[in-house]
Amino acid sequence: PFCHRRNYWISGFVFCEPLFNKSFKMAMSGLKVLPECTQTYQDMQIHKKSDSKDTPSRPLRALIMQISKDKKSVEIAEKIEVAGEDDSEQESEYENIIRDYVPKNSGRWIVLDLCVKPQHTGQETKRLACLSWAPDDAPVTERMLYASSSDYVKKALKVPNWIQCNDESDLSYATILDK
Numbered sequence: 001p002f003c004h005r006r007n008y009w010i011s012g013f014v015f016c017e018p019l020f021n022k023s024f025k026m027a028m029s030g031l032k033v034l035p036e037c038t039q040t041y042q043d044m045q046i047h048k049k050s051d052s053k054d055t056p057s058r059p060l061r062a063l064i065m066q067i068s069k070d071k072k073s074v075e076i077a078e079k080i081e082v083a084g085e086d087d088s089e090q091e092s093e094y095e096n097i098i099r100d101y102v103p104k105n106s107g108r109w110i111v112l113d114l115c116v117k118p119q120h121t122g123q124e125t126k127r128l129a130c131l132s133w134a135p136d137d138a139p140v141t142e143r144m145l146y147a148s149s150s151d152y153v154k155k156a157l158k159v160p161n162w163i164q165c166n167d168e169s170d171l172s173y174a175t176i177l178d179k
Helices: 037-045 090-100 140-157 173-178
Strands: 008-009 015-016 062-065 073-081 108-116 125-133 162-165
Touching: 037 062, 037 073, 037 108, 037 125, 037 140, 062 090, 062 125, 062 140, 073 090, 090 173, 108 140, 108 173, 125 140, 140 162
Parallel strands: 125 162
Antiparallel strands: 008 015, 062 073, 062 108, 108 125
16 A cells, blocks of 8 residues: 555554554544543542532542433543442442442443452452443444443543443442452
8 A cells, every 4th residue: 555654664564654643532433531521530549529519528439421412422420429438338339329320221431439358468458440331231322332432431541440341240249349
């Protein structure tokens, strides 16, 4: 193939300059992650308080994101604060979040602030995990949109712990802690 721009040779392959230097600003599906999503995720990383004015400030337990109605961006669906003073009720909070805020037939990205106890250290540590929920019961086009955008959302948020969930057994509390 002919390329009229500068070519680069890398281990026997020719790359055209526009392809080699291109930085992607959106997912292959055309979605953009809104700045409020990345800012809220960064706030969760440093365990800041939520900016809710009508309730006392508490750290966030979960951030639930969805594809906007116009299918052009990733937006915040819900911000859920920690219910108790500590992490003793974490399992019941998790079950309530999944039951109340995660639809059974529509995709979501769920960022959770969990307190886990790894077997090799035995000490409790806080960890952010992102669940990519694309249920088998969702319409095919929606599942494809969530699947094609998940990698971009992961890169935009810089999420280290990514868990793919396709059915309700993948969403169980024990399964999430094992991953």
